[in-house]
Amino acid sequence: MSTTTTATRLLDPTRWTSKIWTGEWTSGASGEHAVQSPSTGALLGRIGFASPDQVDAAAETAAAAQHDWAARSYEERAAVLRRAGDLWQAHIDEVTLWLRAESGSAAAKARFEVQTAAQECYEAAALASVPYGEVLRSTQPRLSFSRHFPVGVVGVIAPFNAPIVLSIRAVAPALALGNAVLLKPDSRTPISGGVTLAAIFEEAGLPPGLLQVLPGHGASTGERLITTPRTRVIAFTGSTGVGRRVGELAARHLKRAHLELGGNNALIVMHDADLAHAPSVGAAGSFVHQGQICMATGRHLVHESIADEYVARLSERAEALIVGDPAGEEPVQLGPVIDERQRDSIHAIVTDSVAAGAKLRAGGSYQGLFYRPTVLDRVTPDHRAFREEIFGPVAPVIRFSTLDEAVELARDTEYGLSLGILTRDVMHGLQLADRIPSGNVHINDQTVNDEAPVPFGGVGNSGTGSRHGGHLANIEAFTETQWTTLRGDLAHHPF
Template structure:
């Protein structure tokens, strides 16, 4: 049985059932072929207000349900994702331009997010506190109520469900606003999965939309927490709006993550690690290796091997087997990538591979002899581009690594892991991988960046998820009523 019924979800939003949207509809376009795959509903501000009111009414019964009931729903959701892996993978390949391996990885992680969230539902949610009075004093984690999730186009399934699943598990209602460019694999898939898994009507709703829908979601008084993943510029606007409405915003934003190759590294292994970090999913990942900081003694050999790997990668339609890299999401993103590559070359960088495109297919690109004044050094490219910067001393390395606004992920390649960790201690970063590249994600691990990469680890792992999607409440209980002199 198919997960998605085109007649049911096309040009609709999900409010507990598929319904027509107030904002009209938009085409769902394959970046690989330009083919229109269907249409998605576009929510307007009225749709969001109605959904938030509906969620606020539905949340109470869901929060009152036993942890066993909520856990069972999350387990069924994970099972459904696994059972429909082929269909979901096909949508990810066609709609988001993900290669087969990347699409399969998303489904795997999405299922694991559900299974981990199921376990979260039964975690201890409080502690007994000391008190100087004759009473029981304790704290407990209670649901916030309604959570708004705003997810991007690039890894739509994972970047939506990693907030949706834990928020549901601890008893919240959730409204998900996926990017309209990936409204099926990042929205309709999750709507059907959780509906079939048994989430009550109104507890989980999916409203694809643009800026108007996002602004309405942040402003609505029923929505108490916003979980946003996207660019730093957009995240800053979300955070400012959330602050005006006195609500929490968990922001996972951009990155320009460095991969450090120390003078004792295995050059061939390092080049393989660097190629994967920069070119995976066309570089459209927040953790993508944005800067390769390579010791001068290894740089020539490293660049030679990295360029060879770039030239060997097959770029083509992800709707067919065999392509390692697919298209970038749209012409606007392609043009930004090419502008930065061209500006880098004009500023003195050496183009060692790539730098060309056909349609939305941008060749994996290697730029050598990049400096801090070269445009691709400081700005997030969000494309398959590997800028290589040379360093001679550790102090120079630390200054280079920490000289951008971002602080999401860091990789250090060395034969001495303790030396790598000592260097990592000097470089601000929310994530550190010794002897690995910068792109990784596990449902059991806290995830988030520092600086302009976001507001810290707000996703993944028991503690981060509980802190993100609950409020801490203090409770006291006495055997008899208290007596006062008034």
Template sequence: MTFLDPKTWTGSIFDGGWTTTEAGEQPVVEPATGAELGRAGTAGAGDVTRAAARARREQRAWAATPYEERAAVLRRAGRLFEEHAQEIQDWIVREAGSVPGKAGFETHVAAQECYEAAALASQPFGEMLPTARKRLSFSRRLPVGVVGVIAPFNFPLILGIRSVAPALALGNAVVFKPDQRTAVCGGFSIARVFEEAGLPAGLLHVLPGGVGTGRALITDPNVPVISFTGSTSAGREVGETAARHLKRAHLELGGNSALIVLDDADVEAAVSAGAWASFFHQGQICMTTGRHLVHEAIAEEYVERLAAKADGLPVGDPATGQVALGPLIDARQRDKVHGLVTESVSAGARLAAGGTYEGLFYRPTVLAGTPASAPAYAREVFGPVAPVMTFATIEEAAALAADSEYGLALGILTRDVMKGLALADLVPTGIVHINDQTVDDESVAPFGGLGSSGTGARFGGTGANIEAFTDTQWVTMQPEIATYPF
């Protein structure tokens, strides 16, 4: 039996064991071919209610478990991701349409997320406080109880485990809703890892489902914190619903990140970075460069080279060929991407490369002379599209980069790194990379955006994870009962 043998999960969800659901099952589809790879269980609202109630019951004992034991589970989970990396990668390639290199990156980061989470279990969790009275006063961080995690399809393993692992390490239980389109690689792989790692039953529930499943999770009274990664439109609804129920919602949402190429940049290197930033994983990444802002002195050469690069990139089935781009996740996403491209050409952009598709395979696309009103420039495309706009001065570049509702990532390419840092000061954003493109993530770094990109750095890094998945409690202690004038 393989690690992700379909006999284990067919028609099932995970609640500490593999069980059937009230909502039936759904096909697991390979976007590159349309083939059915299996059938996964779909969780309904009742499944969420039962999972959250059980998670709350089991969580107290887990929180009281010595930190060494919790850390050991996370370390074993990390090793299991490494031991079964190839099988998990195969599922990421086929189910998410990822090229093998991207799938390998996901399993590597998943292991690192578990190792870093293991270290969280032994972190100091309080501080002594001054007090004007004769007593001991301190604060401490306590697990929130049950964390609801909702993750998308594009980086299904990373965007799930980066919340699941630290939440568990800090003594919480987790109810996790992966995207239905990547239920196996982004959901059941995590369930199998923790099942084999020895996590006590009932602490992790993996419930693939749609909007109704997510809504049930957000509104469940046993789930006080929601960790959501997804589109800005969906994130607004999650945040509004959570707020009505007086819950914390950590939101990592969309982006329309800018890559600024100054006139002193190495154009060949800049084009390589820019192509990766817009075309990696078919542009289906929140950090994807959606706006190439290039100094007018080098813009013509940049567009020419970027278009040539796009025309030379092979597109096809990543499971059967050496390709740079695989398929978009589904026809709905393809039609959205193509609509934004054609509307932008109608708005005045010049199609320098791409703009065509076959099935779900969309050619990497370059739009030159893109006006600010063009939809592919102004909105998040979530496809392999690189709109290019020119600027004349540093001030104009800063104004263009800042002129967006999003604030996730910013790349600045220049030989003068101090000039780049000064430019970064003028652009509100959660992430800045000087002399690198916008797509990057590390388990040790805080991750998050501003504005319509989310509620700040709520993922990654020791401080962000502790803040996200624990509550602060103030405690005082004194030897005798205090006396009062009543």
């Protein structure tokens, strides 16, 4: 894909090249940014960068547009979200091509992401009509009730790894509930993570100003998105380190921050696990999208009685996986990692762990940004591959002998996002899960799972406990709660 590729109806580059979206395509005051394929280095396009002043102006425009949007009937808002869902499906082939080229997504992951975006919009359309309050008891002769109203302007800061899903899961419900949204996509994936959303919602009939896409370089644009007075809620997905800074800045300005951060997720493989399938489950958890997923399986805790066979079969699967350019002609299962910095970080963790005593059973090498799926055996809690979020296609295997040891190893992390347990005794697996703090638990599946209707979030350093997904969680995230009372006559007070 290049800037000379034949323009398509949804993502015609002549409209958005070197631009930002404020309800219309306009030049970015901070210049432009080259968007390159991580697979080939080829130029895919150029996007505009918003200046801090443009963020302020966008917030004012969004706030003005939001009043009319919130006053519209839920039917009108739902209709826009339903049309957006239909448009994701109608343009799935085109958007999938961009995901494959820009984010290094394999075809299956790219299609899943677009399909999920459609489902997020359909769920949000249904959200527009759910009850938005409850009748409360009162000690006085009056009607007492709570009701939810939009916060106003929501700021969304999204990452590169699932650029559409990790944007739309906040954008769609926030819009459905009557808010306006300022979206800052990652500068490495601004087309699939930003331009596509602008184009979809424009075609769906969303009034101008309600969704604005503001790519930026460095921290200045994101910081202004948080500090500009009109934004009241910030939805951030990214690393724990950056999340801390986002939370601190939001708190200083009395903004709510929903933080979905990193993970170092354990997959516990019990002694009775089905070894014909367990290694495939583990491989999916560690290698899908090159391991660049916060829910990725970062630690395989395997009972010592089956560990040798598990490692052998997992290594066979790793060696058999096809790594290459997802935008090329040949089908591949893994694409490139996003950039050299990420590749070098992955390789340093692998080589440091091997130097410290871990055994390399597969992978451990790269060509360009293509990192081979890697299996490390005999990993211990002293190794970097145990302690750190790798964010790459690496499966560290740690052996345990007792359930208490497995629990201790699983809990030995600052994170608490996702947990998988493989066992034939599912009730025993659930009892085990009760001993391990985690925002998500999957018995007899790997750690990477997400669906539009489901509340999603983590504990510990994986986030603030806020949830994306599900009607109740979204209402709590993107509305304010107001207590209201009604009396038939004036109240009598002894004053």
